[in-house]
Amino acid sequence: MAEPDMLVASTRIPLSDPATMLEKLCSHFAEHGTVTRDGGIGRLESPFGTVELEAAAGALHVSTRSPNLSYLFVVKSSVAEHVVEFSPDGVPVFAWSGDGSSVSEIPFFHRATVRSSRRITPRMQRVTLAVEDAGKLEDGGLHVRVLIPPKRRVPVWPSIAGDGRVIWPKGEDELTGRVYTIRSIDKARSTVDIDVVLHDDSAGSVWALSAQPGDPVGLTGPGGGEIVLADWYLLCGDETALPVIARIAESLPSQARATLLIEVADDGEEQPISSAAAIDLSWLHRNGAEAGTTDLLERAVRAVEWPEGVVTYALIGCEQVQARALRAYLRKDRALPKERHIAAAYWRRGGEPPLQERD
Numbered sequence: 390m391a392e393p394d395m396l397v398a399s400t401r402i403p404l405s406d407p408a409t410m411l412e413k414l415c416s417h418f419a420e421h422g423t424v425t426r427d428g429g430i431g432r433l434e435s436p437f438g439t440v441e442l443e444a445a446a447g448a449l450h451v452s453t454r455s456p457n458l459s460y461l462f463v464v465k466s467s468v469a470e471h472v473v474e475f476s477p478d479g480v481p482v483f484a485w486s487g488d489g490s491s492v493s494e495i496p497f498f499h500r501a502t503v504r505s506s507r508r509i510t511p512r513m514q515r516v517t518l519a520v521e522d523a524g525k526l527e528d529g530g531l532h533v534r535v536l537i538p539p540k541r542r543v544p545v546w547p548s549i550a551g552d553g554r555v556i557w558p559k560g561e562d563e564l565t566g567r568v569y570t571i572r573s574i575d576k577a578r579s580t581v582d583i584d585v586v587l588h589d590d591s592a593g594s595v596w597a598l599s600a601q602p603g604d605p606v607g608l609t610g611p612g613g614g615e616i617v618l619a620d621w622y623l624l625c626g627d628e629t630a631l632p633v634i635a636r637i638a639e640s641l642p643s644q645a646r647a648t649l650l651i652e653v654a655d656d657g658e659e660q661p662i663s664s665a666a667a668i669d670l671s672w673l674h675r676n677g678a679e680a681g682t683t684d685l686l687e688r689a690v691r692a693v694e695w696p697e698g699v700v701t702y703a704l705i706g707c708e709q710v711q712a713r714a715l716r717a718y719l720r721k722d723r724a725l726p727k728e729r730h731i732a733a734a735y736w737r738r739g740g741e742p743p744l745q746e747r748d
């Protein structure tokens with residue numbers, strides 16, 4: 390029996406070879422959690438919940454339990470996506486029963502409308518979005534995926550199919566998704582600020598520059614986890630990470646210390662950063678070099694004097710190649726354990742946004 394505060398759901402998936410499907414699911418999910426096997430039964434455990442799989446005659450029985458609706462949705466949709474991916478006989482027809490069965494919208498999807506859009510530095514645009522309940526964007530992480538609908542069309546937002554998969558609008562209704570940090574939350578006004586780096590005529594830049602009051606936009610998240618507690622922080626990145634660095638710095642208590650290394654185009658991109666903590670802030674100027682092409686961040690990080698005998702945490706967000714170099718430095722040279730740092734590729738030079746490459 391599930392614990393009383395757990396949400397539970399189950400389904401029966403008709404399959405010609407349920408045992409092989411069980412094998413495939415178990416080996417796939419072993420990358421994301423702990424898998425235990427007992428004959429025709431498989432059990433998958435992850436922070437999102439538990440999944441039990443049982444191969445029976447002509448069907449795979451799946452039962453899940455998760456601590457909240459968002460996690461339950463993640464577990465159900467992920468099982469459904471992979472069953473469809475691994476199914477050799479076309480798309481099996483099945484539906485979930487139990488908690489969340491009547492939910493037709495992603496639990497962490499939020500409808501928003503543009504309140505205002507204004508330039509805060511020559512290359513940074515602040516878009517203020519009104520949401521129904523800004524408090525819902527406080528927990529779970531610091532960034533969201535902004536879903537930009539096509540201009541002059543009534544937006545079609547993602548919905549959940551009976552089998553748990555997400556139905557994304559296609560064709561003329563296709564949404565453009567871009568990941569941005571929530572720079573600040575104003576619960577009284579129920580608004581959030583998003584600071585968008587302007588570059589070229591990219592989808593994100595065009596959206597931020599042309600955003601008009603009342604424009605609809607979707608948000609999924611927040612994700613990426615909460616601010617990790619430490620005595621000393623290294624917060625480092627280019628201008629795409631400036632919003633997260635500033636937000637973290639603002640949240641730190643007075644007894645914390647932080648070294649901030651921020652790469653920007655030039656001094657016109659510097660922003661005031663306030664904090665109760667003791668902050669050592671350095672701006673690194675590219676002075677004409679293209680974003681993502683310098684070793685300014687790496688040299689600055691290598692020169693940092695790491696404090697001894699205190700709990701430390703390092704956050705780095707920048708271009709993919711730079712992030713990889715810095716991640717290797719933190720892991721190999723500084724021997725930082727996984728839970729004490731994150732070096733994330735926030736964007737990829739000359740290409741599509743990285744698929745949340747973080748570790």
Ligand SMILES: Cc1cc2nc3c(=O)[nH]c(=O)nc-3n(C[C@H](O)[C@H](O)[C@H](O)COP(=O)(O)OP(=O)(O)OC[C@H]3O[C@@H](n4cnc5c(N)ncnc54)[C@H](O)[C@@H]3O)c2cc1C
Pocket residue numbers: 532567568569570571583584585586587588589591592593594613628629630632633680733734735736737738739740741742745
């Ligand atoms: C967790 C997380 C938080 C983030 N927070 C923010 C944030 O608060 N503000 C913010 O502006 N960005 C943020 N980013 C980065 C942002 O998601 C990417 O820069 C994204 O690629 C922007 O989309 P786009 O439509 O502007 O460009 P894309 O359509 O993705 O790319 C078009 C072209 O522009 C290049 N490009 C992409 N980003 C940049 C850049 N910054 N400078 C120069 N060239 C670029 C690409 O290489 C590509 O050639 C964040 C990313 C992550 C993963």
